[in-house]
Amino acid sequence: MKTVNKKSRLSIFLIATLLVALFSTSMSAAAKGNESNGPERGNHSGGSQQTMQQYAEAMQPGWNLGNTLDATGEDETSWGNPRVTKELIHQIAAQGYKSIRIPITWQQRMGNAPAYKIDPAFMDRVEEVVDWSLDEGLYVMINMHHDSWLWVKTMGTDHDGVLARYNAGWTQIAERFKNHSNKLMFESINEPRFNDGWGDATTADFALLDELNTSMHQIVRDSGANNAERPIVLPTYATSGTQAGLDELYKTITKLNDPNLIATIHYYGYWPFSVNVAGGTRFDDNAKNDLTQTFDRAYNTLVAKGIPVVLGEFGLLGFDKNIGTIEQGEKLKYFEFLTSYLKEKKITQMLWDNGQHFNRTTYKWSDTELFNILNMGLKGRSSTAASDLIYVKKDEAVQDTSVALNLNGNQLTGIESNGKKLNKGDDYTLDGDVLTFKASFLSKVTDSGQLGENAVLTAQFNKGPDWRFHVLRYNTPVLYSYNGIASTFSIPTSFNGDRLATMEAEYTTGGYAGPQSWTAFKEFGYAFTPSYDTNEIKLLPAFFNEVNDGQVNLKFHFWSGNVITYTITKSGTSITGIAS
Incomplete structure (x- = not known):
């Protein structure tokens, strides 16, 4: 065998390595050339390669620290919530949340033109809360929040002034956080719009939003350090799921040709149901169709083309007045369907909570049934029913009462009342998905004669949380x-x-x-x-x-x-x- 000297072996190795590299590069280029669904999505987060879709999925589920640092008063407590503590952030992580969105309103903390200098004490406070969140292992999103309707919305009539202030804000935010972990992401603007209404956007509106998103993107990337690859979250117009808004955001993201971008929308349900107006008392086909069509559009326009979508806020608008605005069973059916559909469409969810859900001093949920439904939505379907109310009228013969179950692939394993198991066949029957409570049983649990709730029947399933039926004895109001x-x-x-x-x-x-x-x-x-x-x-x-x-x-x-x-x-x- 012919001997090859050290220098020759090195030359052969280098040539072989070069050929492999060239081959790999050409194959990668060919693969990209065959793609027709937009830019390749990828990111380096914490030193390990991760696609933006994987990044977004790792954020699941998320929670909003609402009505706090985004309050428009001089202090984070001005809208009624207590000052954020390290323990609160710890408790949020302990609830199973993987990400936190920290809405921030900067207007009253910014000085005058041309510097628009942000109050250093406030910037320090934001960083403190961000650092507590990162220390808990959470993905963190910060943004410009109510600035959108306080001053950014006037961009149509004060273009240069708004853009200067917006750019100055993001320049300072980017500089302060450029060395933070890439588990921190920046959202350009919350619910952007350029008028006082929430109607359809004009071509001019879309152009203004594109300019804001593009300008913020350039500022962040030019600031260097981890900001060179930091995930940036860009909203649709008014953060809505309209087809026109999704199409325009897709154009912006495609134009930027940056693999580290995430799209965001918000969803508060079909409006009549969301606030209980116009007879929208139930989570009916109208409400369900609005939901499915919204997220089908988001999936088809963005997710299916390699652009991840984060539902940055979701809930029901009626919650702003009272969490009882929507009847409990209808509310639970809505959230059960919503969270499961989001999972199916690979869209990350971030619950809007302005203090009405998770108590920030007791660290307890105001509605554990809702929390259990939300939690189960990440794993599979929960079982619900057509209603959670069973009415028995005073002075009338009690009848068998049937209610349809939405088993969603699960099985009913039993029913309890005050810890005592009901007897199948005697107390209730199950025929397919139709559950019937026997008249003899309902007579027994309402024989006290007391009007109002007489019993709570807990239906248990092989998977997911229980469903509670409230037995109400009533007379005509x-x-x-x-x-x-x-x-x-x-x-x-x-x-x-x-x-x-x-x-x-x-x-x-x-x-x-x-x-x-x-x-x-x-x-x-x-x-x-x-x-x-x-x-x-x-x-x-x-x-x-x-x-x-x-x-x-x-x-x-x-x-x-x-x-x-x-x-x-x-x-x-x-x-x-x-x-x-």
């Missing part, structure tokens, strides 16, 4: 005549164990009365609200602010099926209420 003034008018009411679903309002002369005059059904918690503790139905000032003088017929719809009529007459601020 009674509303009483009353004279009062518009600012404090309430109808004395004997609910008699029933619960209010919605209210209609129409002038006796024709036409719908009150706000949202395009529908007879008024908004729960805005136009009216029941008070079961004080036995009254409150007609709120917002209702009377848009009611003309004259006579109005009201119809109160209860969950039992009862509909009770009532007449009010408005004369200035004086209100006369007459029971039918």
Whole structure:
């Protein structure tokens, strides 16, 4: 065998290495050349290669520190939440959350032009909360939040001024955080819009948003260090899931040709259901179709083309007034379907919580049923039912009561009442997905004669959280005549164990009365609200602010099926209420 000297062996090795490299490069280029769905998505996070889709999936699930650093007052407590503590962040991580979105409003912390210098103490505070979050192993998102409607929205009429201030803000944020871990990401702007409404965007609106997103992207990348590859989150117009908005964001992301970009939208449900207006009391086909169509669009336009999507906020708009605005069972069905559908579409979810869900001092959930549904949505489907209310009327023969289960691939394993297991066949039967509670059993649990909730029946399944049925013994509600003034008018009411679903309002002369005059059904918690503790139905000032003088017929719809009529007459601020 011919001997090859050391120098020759080195030359052969170098030539072979070069050929392999050239071959690999040409194959990679060919593969990219065959792609038609946009740029390759990739990222180096913490030193290990990771695609942006994998990065987004590692964020699942996420939680919003809402109404805190984004409060528009001088202090993070100005909107009613306590000062953020390291323990709160620890508790969020302990709940199983993998990411935290920290909304931040910068306006009142920025100085005058041209520097727009951010208050150093506030920047330090933001960094402290960010560092606590990173120390807990959380992925962290920070942004410009309510600045969007405080001053950024005027970009159409003050283009140069807004852009200068926006750029100055991001220049300072990028500089402060450029050496932080890439588990920190920047979101360019929250819910961007350039007018006071939430209607469809114009071509000019899309152009302004593209300019903001592009400018922020350039600032961050030019700042160097970890910002050269830091994940950047870019929103659609108003962070909505319209097809036009998704298409425009896709154009921006494709133009930037940056593998470390994430798209974001928000979702608060089909509006009539989300706030309980226009008869939207149930999570029905309209609400379900709105949901599926929104996330089908997001998946087809972005995720399927290699651009990950984070649902940066989700919930129900009615929660801003009260988490009871939407009936409990309907609320749970909505969140169960939403979270499972997001998982199917590979979209990361971040719950909006402005203090109404996770108590920031006791570290307890206000609604453990909701938390259990949200948690299960990451693993599989939960079982629900057509309703969680079972009504038994006083002084009427008790009948068998059937309710359809949404088993979602699971199996019913048993039902309990006060810790005691019900007997299948005697207390209830199951025929496919139809659960029937026997009249003899319902008679037994309501024989106290007490109106209202008599029992809670806990249905258990082989997977996922329990579903609770509330057995209510009721009689027809009674509303009483009353004279009062518009600012404090309430109808004395004997609910008699029933619960209010919605209210209609129409002038006796024709036409719908009150706000949202395009529908007879008024908004729960805005136009009216029941008070079961004080036995009254409150007609709120917002209702009377848009009611003309004259006579109005009201119809109160209860969950039992009862509909009770009532007449009010408005004369200035004086209100006369007459029971039918």
